[in-house]
Amino acid sequence: MERRRVLVAVSGGIAAYKVPELIRCLVRAGHTVRCVVTDAASHFVSPLVLQALCGSPVRSQLFDASEESEIDHVALADWADIVVLAPATANTLARLANGLADDLVSTTLLATRAPLLAAPAMNVNMWRHPATRENVGRLRDRGVRFIGPESGALACGWEGEGRMSEPETIAAEIELCLGPRSLTSTRVVVTAGGTREPIDSVRALTNRSSGKMGFAIAAEAARRGAETVLVAGPSALSTPQSVRRVDVETALEMREAVLAEMPTASVLVMAAAVADFRPSKPATTKIRKEDLGDSAPVIELVRNPDILAEICAQPRDGRIVVGFAAEDRDVLETARRKLARKGCDLLVANDVSRTDGGFDSDRNAVIFVRPGGEAEELPLLAKAEVAARLWDLIEKLRGSSA
Numbered sequence: 198m199e200r201r202r203v204l205v206a207v208s209g210g211i212a213a214y215k216v217p218e219l220i221r222c223l224v225r226a227g228h229t230v231r232c233v234v235t236d237a238a239s240h241f242v243s244p245l246v247l248q249a250l251c252g253s254p255v256r257s258q259l260f261d262a263s264e265e266s267e268i269d270h271v272a273l274a275d276w277a278d279i280v281v282l283a284p285a286t287a288n289t290l291a292r293l294a295n296g297l298a299d300d301l302v303s304t305t306l307l308a309t310r311a312p313l314l315a316a317p318a319m320n321v322n323m324w325r326h327p328a329t330r331e332n333v334g335r336l337r338d339r340g341v342r343f344i345g346p347e348s349g350a351l352a353c354g355w356e357g358e359g360r361m362s363e364p365e366t367i368a369a370e371i372e373l374c375l376g377p378r379s380l381t382s383t384r385v386v387v388t389a390g391g392t393r394e395p396i397d398s399v400r401a402l403t404n405r406s407s408g409k410m411g412f413a414i415a416a417e418a419a420r421r422g423a424e425t426v427l428v429a430g431p432s433a434l435s436t437p438q439s440v441r442r443v444d445v446e447t448a449l450e451m452r453e454a455v456l457a458e459m460p461t462a463s464v465l466v467m468a469a470a471v472a473d474f475r476p477s478k479p480a481t482t483k484i485r486k487e488d489l490g491d492s493a494p495v496i497e498l499v500r501n502p503d504i505l506a507e508i509c510a511q512p513r514d515g516r517i518v519v520g521f522a523a524e525d526r527d528v529l530e531t532a533r534r535k536l537a538r539k540g541c542d543l544l545v546a547n548d549v550s551r552t553d554g555g556f557d558s559d560r561n562a563v564i565f566v567r568p569g570g571e572a573e574e575l576p577l578l579a580k581a582e583v584a585a586r587l588w589d590l591i592e593k594l595r596g597s598s599a
């Protein structure tokens with residue numbers, strides 16, 4: 198098994214007594230483990246025990262001169278291949294769901310771009326409380342994975358759902374989350390977000406893409422070990438771990454960046470919403486109303502090059518090219534025609550007229566369309582899950598064409 202870096206974040210619940218066993222399982226499996234604990238957690242499990250088992254200092258304080266000099270919390274968040282929150286208390290989940298960062302554990306959880314696995318443990322009524330349900334739902338939508346809680350006798354005397362999963366079960370789930378390194382020695386280019394086409398020095402034509410789908414696809418490729426380049430239109434999203442990001446603004450810049458990366462790439466996923474048209478002669482300074490009198494400017498548009506079609510027209514040399522289609526009607530038929538027109542190996546179609554997914558949402562409902570028209574419709578899923586299903590399919594296509 199490959200040696201990976203696992204950061205165990207411990208919040209304050211009685212189930213923290215199982216964490217030493219979890220660390221032992223992880224160390225036995227060959228992983229490097231580090232541990233951060235909340236103040237409350239250190240009442241339930243001795244940091245000295247955790248420290249002895251993982252072989253490196255256990256940290257709990259955000260502001261500690263000696264600790265920070267050794268490794269700051271952002272470095273710790275960046276260090277991890279995966280972060281495991283065990284036990285995940287109702288309070289820690291609520292703080293993460295709301296983006297609070299007021300101690301070392303919450304700050305690390307917010308700062309990391311590594312996948313996060315949470316193993317909740319709490320009283321059954323707390324687990325079932327609408328506030329907790331809502332927080333868990335939000336975290337799931339953001340790609341946090343959950344293991345448990347399991348049913349049984351709870352430390353508080355109640356029976357029901359709320360027991361933290363057993364250490365061996367959590368350790369097995371961590372292996373699943375770390376995933377097969379199935380894309381090592383594969384170079385992947387993913388585009389994401391919308392392009393922005395200048396009208397003048399302050400205005401632009403753009404579209405409603407948030408970039409979340411493309412970022413999730415790049416994150417999943419990197420997680421599977423691919424050398425991943427993300428060519429991104431303007432976006433405030435943070436760059437996924439182990440991904441090289443190339444920021445672009447216009448369709449022409451995106452084309453240039455993609456073409457420069459293509460010669461050594463084995464897979465291209467064009468998830469970006471590239472503007473089809475751009476103002477033919479953007480003004481270099483701001484168009485002022487006072488200079489126009491009562492009239493409005495007439496903006497002439499020209500077609501942008503179709504990056505996807507251009508790449509599909511080149512010799513493929515075993516490369517897989519995936520396109521996207523955001524449609525608001527006749528989704529499947531339009532997608533089939535688009536795939537035939539562009540000539541890609543797979544088209545991911547989504548219905549942007551739905552209100553429960555798509556633009557700016559953390560979820561998406563997509564249809565995978567293959568040349569010949571074969572289609573696989575997926576249910577509404579977190580974008581991270583859609584990304585995982587997409588790479589499963591791409592890997593299958595690569596396997597069958599090898």
Ligand code: C5P
Nearest residue numbers: 467468469471501502503504505520521
């Ligand atoms: O033609 P349409 O814009 O609907 O096609 C969408 C697909 O084509 C997406 O994969 C998008 O990234 C790509 N595309 C492109 N260059 C364009 C327009 C779209 O590569 N100018």
